[in-house]
Amino acid sequence: MRGVVHLSDLDRYGERLAGLQMRPLRVTARTVTPVASNDPVALDAVLAWTMVVEQLEGRPFPRVEGPVWQPLPLALDRLIDGLPLWQSTDFMPVGLARGMSHIHRRTGDNPYAMRGLQETLSQKRPRRYPSELAGPYMNFRVPERRNVAESWSATCVGNKAEIERLLSYVQFFGKAPKRGCGFIFDWEVELLDELFSLYNESGEPLRPIPVEWDTGVCVQQGWTPPYWLKETWRPCLSSAAARFV
Amino acid sequence: MILNSHVPAPFRFLMTAANSVAHGEAGANSTGPNNTTLFARELALLKREQLGYAPAEAKEAFKSLFESFPVATTNIPYLHTRSGAELIAIIFTAQYPLIYGGTGDGLFSGLERYQYLVTRLTDAAASFSTLPSVWGYVARKLALPMYPESAYSVMAALYTLPTALQAAALSAVLKSSELIVMSARMIADGVKASSEDYARKAKVSPTTLEVYSPTDSQIAEIVGDGDKTIAIRLPAISGNSLRHNLLRAPAATRLLSELGLQPDREIVPVGVERFLYSGGNTQKGAKSPAAADLYEARARERYPTIDALGGSTDQFVMTRSAVSIAGWIVCRENNWITERRTDGNIRSDASIFDLVTETTRTRAGIGGKDAESGQMIFSYETLAAGTPVLVEVNFQPFTRDLTVGSMLQSLRDWQAEGGFIGARSAQGHSRFLAEFPDDDRFAWADAYLQYLQENKIELAEGLRAATFGAEVKLCAA
Secondary structure, X not given: OOOOEOXXXXXXXXXXXXXXOOEEEEEEEEEOOOEEOOOOOEHHHHHHHHHHHHHHOOOOOOOOOOOEOOOOOEOEEEEEOOEEEXXXXXXXXXXXXXXXXXXXXXXXXXXXHHHHHHHOOOOOOXXXXXXXXXXXXXXXXXXXXXXXXXXXXXXXXXXXXXXXXXXXXOOEOOEOHHHOOOEEXXXXXXXXXXXXXXXXXXXXXXXXXXXXXXXXXXXXXXXXXXOOOXXXXXXXXXXXXXXXX | OOOOOOOOOOEEEEEEEOOOXXXXXOOOOOEOOOOEEOEOEEEEEEEHHHHOXXXXXXXXXXXXHHHOOOEEHHXXXXXXXXXXXXXXXXXXXXXXXXXXXXXXXXXXXXXXXXXXHHHHHHHHHHHOOOHHHHHHHHHHHOOOOOOOHHHHHHHHHHHOOOHHHHHHHXXXXXXXXXXXXXXXXXXXXXXXXXXXXXXXXXXXXOOOEEOOOOOHHHHHHHHOOXXXXXXEEEEOOOHHXXXXXXXXXXXXXXXXXXXXXXXXXOOOOHHHHHHHHHOOOOOOOXXXXXXXXXXXXXXXXXXXXXXXXXXXXXXXXXXXXXEEEEEEEOOHHHHHHHHHHOXXXXXXXXXXXXXXXXXXXXXXXXXXXXXXXXXXXXXXXXXXOOOEEEEEEEEOOOXXXXXXXXXXXXXXXXXXXXXXXXXXXXXXOOEEEEEXXXXXXXXXXXXXXXXXXXXXXXXXXXXXXXXXXXXXXXXXX
């Protein structure tokens, strides 16, 4: 893996976090539309997205050589490859029900396509429709997961006020918000009246936890934001939340 | 929820169905064997009080149901294994073989009668929330006569169950319809065998009947403590449809017409048209170019609608969409959302299941060469005219004013073009009248139109060349 890159915008935010009080917290999301997600939603990933959006003020993320250090208002469990394993968990659903919906795309179904063909009929090569059965313009109907739950809760050790402030940017939970999924009803951050743990009572991890040696039960996956960055992936004990979504 | 000041305020408005709305489910199993297309549905979690919940009344009604319908002693251990919702569904479904027994009645006859029952019952459970409406639907579809006087007491007990319990039973049917019908058949056989005459003729052991006592867990599960929720698939206007009809398609038409690129004047490449109207797609073997981020930034900067909606070029997918849209049909089941989203201003006492009904049409002259032309009867569910829908358009933090303005202009154009969402507009369906609130941001929509005019030559060239302002062609074909 390439070395960890520091960006001045993000590091300035990190300096602001110094000295903030960190306490065990429960963060709960409630949504008014179903959640579409094939993977667990991680609290540190949500906070990292928000932090980056805020610090870059909507500018595109700069192209850099290597993973970027992303300071968050969370307690650090440990550093692995120079990257943080934050003391935070994935969101676990309460009262989950699962279903399926479909999205349907019909590419030629617009007022332009046939008119374009009619206008060019007299030409040597009329403006024909591309195939709707194969290729980039094919029609498709895709099943998409729908999860509904009374709430989604994660725990962490972090700074309550700063986490609440960052979450005020977040209007959606999970994937496909552009199609109306995961619209947030409210966020709630409350003090946790128990000790924080990365594991549940059964000893299952509540987030992906990298391990040194794969004993045959591990999955190569993301474990720190951004989770999609493949070069940071390591064999991990998978989150118990993965069973639900 | 209090949003950060860098997040543009959501744009909310009410649109009312000017005529009935056809909006079929896109799922492969949405059309049953009886040529009925169901209205699109989305999974929702409802508290029981939203469906008329009263714990004490529910508990009493649940118990009295079993008093009106004794079951065979031999079936009692099996009934203990089922959930409370399944119990109601089983007793309800058992009435079909009991009432229309022997070789059956109407279409509920012959070897295939239980398969017919499974399909019709599943369609009905997806379409209705109460047992009387389900019974009526199945009776119509299977051509069954009215049930006899002997069934009055059990039917009355079923029909007077609180609506929450009826809805829970129908959810159980949807989850495992074959299990419900199989169990119902077994229970009905047990009841029939209590007649010595029947047992002798059918060569089965005679049974004795007794009143079933539901277990504590079955009662607790169905009656609960008032905080429990039920998952139900509610009729809904899909976000996908809202996004295409209200935002993407009007945005594409406006952009092309303002730039003089309508087909009767000048035609853009097919790839550009598909990108603007459908979001495009990557080509086979696509490989993101090294400068993809620069190309995307340039396209977003030049074309506010692309900034808002994103899309996919031949070689790479744009990173995000700046706009999201969702809608809620204003009904009793959605009050907790619409009230909260509008400071309590928008609510309804009507149930969504009373607002959706079946429309039946006929089509003559089907059949090809040598085939007999006949009449095809087909049905589809429609949402009642006059039904309001609350729509919410949200923007990502730091979204530019012009980008927001382009989407508000799309909404204005959608309404000006007729306000259609859904299907069968040619047959008089699916037109909405929107009431846009006074919002200062409509000035940004005007600014967007001005921007298009001021940069017409450059923007038109970007579409003509399929570069969207970048140095390379982004959409071929």
